[in-house]
Amino acid sequence: MEPFLSLRHISKTFHGTRALNDVALDFLPGEVHCLAGQNGCGKSTLIKIISGVYRPDEGAQITLGGQHWPRLTPSVSVAEGIQVIYQDLSLFPNLSVWENIAVNHYHHGWLVKRRALRQVAEQAMASIHVSLPLDAPVESLSIARCQLVAICRALAQDARLIIMDEPTASLTHQEVEGLLEVVRQLREKGICVVFVSHRLEEVLAVSDNISVLKDGELVGTWPAAEMTTQQLGFLMTGQQFEYQTRALRQSAGSTPVLEVVNLSRAGEYQNVSFQVEAGEVVSIVGLLGAGRTELCLSLFGLTRPDSGEIRINGQPVKLRSNQDAISHGIGYVSEDRMNRGLVMAQSIENNVISTVFPQVTNSVGLIDETRCRELVSRLVKALRIKVPDVHLPVNTLSGGNAQRVSIAKWLAITPRLLILDSPTVGVDIANKAGIYQIISDLANHGIAVVMVCDEIEEAWYQSHRILVMQQGRLTHSFLPENSTQEMIAGVVNG
Known part of the structure; x- marks a missing residue:
């Protein structure tokens, strides 16, 4: 079968740093x-070259829809059926x-033909057998349904490759x-789906082929059916990741750091x-x-x-x-580090000291x-x-390093209790392991x-102990050594 998109000799250099080196896919x-691949391996750079946002270095060869291109532009990429x-x-x-x-169909003519545009939306939804409330504002939808809206928008643009x-x-x-x-339905329609995820189990469940990038270079491409999460993790990082459950340590007669008693909102x-x-x-x-x-926000006084x-x-x-x-x-690492957890445009140093200004100022109030x-x-x-200069803004860091900064700002207060809300979301496998080690050290x-x-x-x-929350109530408590993941999943999803 002829590739829809073929890439050869794809390299990209930023200010003397090679982000991609001779990639072929x-x-x-x-x-x-x-x-x-890990954060910083070159995935985002490659996606932006495919979508026409970045121009590759000289020597690149791109074949798209049977035509040869030295580079793509956003208009060419969209016209040829690529959607991100x-x-x-x-x-x-x-x-x-x-x-x-149907937003990209508005430019067809001087008048907005609402009926025709609704039909565009209906046809896109019908093509993948989904049903969405056409007149509902998108802000009223769940994240999952918003994903479907984005997919349908891509299909309405006659997408042939969706990233x-x-x-x-x-x-x-x-x-x-x-x-x-x-x-899977998109695959059956003959559409190529390029899937990027740090959740390796999902990658193996849905992919036909997996290409691993490391330090800007292509490690290789393998059939997903021949791969395990352990093998994939090793190819991405060069490390083996093996975890053991944590046994609960009994502290007879000790006073708990945190006690929550019949808390309601x-x-x-x-x-x-x-x-x-x-x-x-x-x-x-849960x-x-x-x-x-919502419970965590109350435990942090928000x-x-x-x-x-609360005791x-x-x-x-x-x-x-x-x-x-x-x-x-009490410290709180928010699940939304970009908007709530960190001031992304400020320096690493300023973010870290933001919780302890009184401790780092002198008698006249200067730092x-x-x-x-x-x-x-x-x-x-x-x-x-990993940072060359703590005066660099946080938005120059990878997701894993940015999350470590969000933890550092709370360790600065020497906390008794640290609340971590989804601390590894959007973090690659190696940085996950690093965050797990931090939690263990804490x-x-x-x-x-x-x-x-x-x-x-x-x-x-x-964890030493796992609590299940359902519809605002704590319903179950598990010790890892006395339970299985399947048992907990059955309760959560049941």
Whole structure:
């Protein structure tokens, strides 16, 4: 079969740094082709060359739809049937479903033909057997349904190759299964799907072929059926990743760091009770909308519960704000590091010290450079943050290193309790392992950790205890050594 898109001698250099080096790939019609690799391996650069955003270095050979091109432009890429669905989806939240799907057809004529545009949207949905409320504003839809809107928009553009960048990062287990089924339908229609995901199990479940990039070079391409997650992880990183469950350490007579007693907030969570001891990692799993993040926000003082009690080291506390929480030694690493967790345009140093300004200022209120430098240097070294200069903005870092900065800013307060909300979302396998080691080190130093997990495997290996949250209530508690992942998944998804 002739490739729909063939790439040869694809290189890209930025300011003397080689981001891609002589990459050669073929993408076939009706194929699901995964691009795998760590953050910074060159996947995003390659996608932007395919979509025409970046010009490759001299010598590139691109064959698209039977024609030869030295480079692609965005207009040529779209005209030839290439569509990219980025992680943020790039939808118009205030417009309806049909307007988003048919948005690229608005330029056909002077008048907006609403009936014709609705038909475009209906035909795109029918082609993959999905049903969406055409007149509903996109902002009212779940993330999973927004994904379908983005896919239908690509189909309305006569897409022949669709690139999906981390499409499952914010989806529940059921929603992931639904999306993967849609990907299979696209394959049956003869559309090539380029799938980018850090979730290796999903990659193996849906892909026909997997191409691994490392340090800007193509390691190779393999049939997915011949690959395991362990093999794929090794090809991506050169490391073997093996995890063991954590046994619960009994501390007879000790006072828990955190006690939550019958905590409730209308419409979010009800009668939640649990406790976390020093050095214990407690994970909370559940479907999106179960109330996990809402509970964490109250534990950090960002929202106020209607009833119930929070105790820190046995003492009842009133957390009226995040400043109250910080004063009691509570840190919170948000699931949304780009908008809530970090100030992306500010330097690494400024982000790290943002929680401890009083400790790094002198008697006249100015920042003590020596004190600041010592604190930041210590945390960068302890968390193994790879950065040439702490004065660089956070938005220059990979996702894994940015997440380490978001953890560092809370370790600066020397917390008793650290709340980690989905700390490994959008992070590659090597950086996941690094974050897991950080969590283990925190526990070994006596810090209590509450972690919201989207993956049951992660919770099972990285926690001393696992709590299941359903519809705002804690319903089950598991010890990893006395349970299986399948048992927990049955409860969560049942």
